Amino acid sequence: xxxxxxxxxxxxxxxxxxxxxxxxxxxxxxxxxxxxxxxxxxxxxxxxxxxxxxxxxxxxxxxxxxxxxxxxxxxxxxxxxxxxxxxxxxxxxxxxxxxxxxxxxxxxxxxxxxxxxxxxxxxxxxxxxxxxxxxxxxxxxxxxxxxxxxxxxxxxxxxxxxxxxxxxxxxxxxxxxxxxxxxxxxxxxxxxxxxxxxxxxxxxxxxxxxxxxxxxxxxxxxxxxxxxxxxxxxxxxxxxxxxxxxxxxxxxxxxxxxxxxxxxxxxxxxxxxxxxxxxxxxxxxxxxxxxxxxxxxxxxxxxxxxxxxxxxxxxxxxxxxxxxxxxxxxxxxxxxxxxxxxxxxxxxxxxxxxxxxxxxxxxxxxxxxxxxxxxxxxxxxxxxxxxxxxxxxxxxxxxxxxxxxxxxxxxxxxxxxxxxxxxxxxxxxxxxxxxxxxxxxxxxxxxxxxxxxxxxxxxxxxxxxxxxxxxxxxxxxxxxx
Numbered sequence: 229x230x231x232x233x234x235x236x237x238x239x240x241x242x243x244x245x246x247x248x249x250x251x252x253x254x255x256x257x258x259x260x261x262x263x264x265x266x267x268x269x270x271x272x273x274x275x276x277x278x279x280x281x282x283x284x285x286x287x288x289x290x291x292x293x294x295x296x297x298x299x300x301x302x303x304x305x306x307x308x309x310x311x312x313x314x315x316x317x318x319x320x321x322x323x324x325x326x327x328x329x330x331x332x333x334x335x336x337x338x339x340x341x342x343x344x345x346x347x348x349x350x351x352x353x354x355x356x357x358x359x360x361x362x363x364x365x366x367x368x369x370x371x372x373x374x375x376x377x378x379x380x381x382x383x384x385x386x387x388x389x390x391x392x393x394x395x396x397x398x399x400x401x402x403x404x405x406x407x408x409x410x411x412x413x414x415x416x417x418x419x420x421x422x423x424x425x426x427x428x429x430x431x432x433x434x435x436x437x438x439x440x441x442x443x444x445x446x447x448x449x450x451x452x453x454x455x456x457x458x459x460x461x462x463x464x465x466x467x468x469x470x471x472x473x474x475x476x477x478x479x480x481x482x483x484x485x486x487x488x489x490x491x492x493x494x495x496x497x498x499x500x501x502x503x504x505x506x507x508x509x510x511x512x513x514x515x516x517x518x519x520x521x522x523x524x525x526x527x528x529x530x531x532x533x534x535x536x537x538x539x540x541x542x543x544x545x546x547x548x549x550x551x552x553x554x555x556x557x558x559x560x561x562x563x564x565x566x567x568x569x570x571x572x573x574x575x576x577x578x579x580x581x582x583x584x585x586x587x588x589x590x591x592x593x594x595x596x597x598x599x600x601x602x603x604x605x606x607x608x609x610x611x612x613x614x615x616x617x618x619x620x621x622x623x624x625x626x627x628x629x630x631x632x633x634x635x636x637x638x639x640x641x642x643x644x645x646x647x648x649x650x651x652x653x654x655x656x657x658x659x660x661x662x663x664x665x666x667x668x669x670x671x672x673x674x675x676x677x678x679x680x681x682x683x684x685x686x687x688x689x690x691x692x693x694x695x696x697x698x699x700x701x702x703x704x705x706x707x708x709x
Contacts, residue, residue, distance in 0.1 A: 268320035275665035322689045323667040325682035333543040343593035351589040353580035363595035371552045375529030381556035384594040388510030391535035391551040393432035399504035401561040403474040418442045418471040424452045424482045452487035475504040481512035486644030491527030507531040514541040517610040559585040617643040620684040624694040643684045652705035654678040660704040
């Protein structure tokens, strides 16, 4: 077929751009998703996680793919959505208390659909005429709300791992006496971070070429918080090895136990040594929106950079992470690279060309959902969500403490609760729960010992539902007696 010639094949790609097909599919999708939400929220499903061996699941999808569709005139099989819904982890079920992933606000599905249809890549201003200024406006406003100051701003990116790496790249460029981006790294750099910090910090260090010794793990106390007095020792030991420490990273909070480092103590140390102070607040920085639960974040406003996931406690679909800078100009330090085919001649710090501050060139329109909530509700909606989720965790922790045969790791400061049975094998309890349901919880290890872990992500997880988690675990434990 010649270019611009009208296609004659009825199964040609042009059929799939038709408005009638789009409208019909939209109505069907709406009905399917409405029913799914109704059943999920009412706990009408047999399991939160439909457990099956990974290889068995792979084989099932492979066989279905090979069979193909009986109706070749559709873009996808008509039952594909139903199969995906049935076989996925059901976060909208109040019995979900697993990993740190938001239960998305349902109406954001429509914003996500609209931005997928628009598909404005946002690398440069011309590809984000609406979403780029939306991002700059909302990130400046939230950064200032967080207390980072009038010069603060930020960017959105796909995930906390990428945000933490970008922040440390900026720290390297700002702290080094050389232009590391252009000339390459020659010195042996290092960062100070909690031994309980998320693995992505160590991964970022290795990606930057600093090797295993570039991550200096600072000892923690019994509650998994960095021991401030250990910072000086760790710093001196690093120097004795010929390492140049550029940054200290605070955890707010740790993903394993929900512990918050003393951010003021870390800020004091960073200032005394002239270090970049970064806060990995991917999970817990969201508590800044709660008057009731922001106390663990005291000192956050003193950070040079902060990572915060909107897709953890704030109801935004994954992935959507904010990387905030106390000095907005520092965001341009991470990447100093010329790309004449993208940019018009101009200043390096052009906020409207977002790819100057992020790894991503093509980037989803992440700002629309964040802007929409902030414009309509300010901190109010997020405050109510955070209060509910942390409140659920605290009620669950009190329940654990009131029961015989259970041990609480620490009083929760966030929506994460770690606990264990003192009479049954905890790894086996978790295995039985995953395989038999109906709840979904996870586990972690401290000092080689298994602890069960609940992250209360669903605001509809009532105290009765969380109590049923313990009841179910006890029933599963008694099966082995």
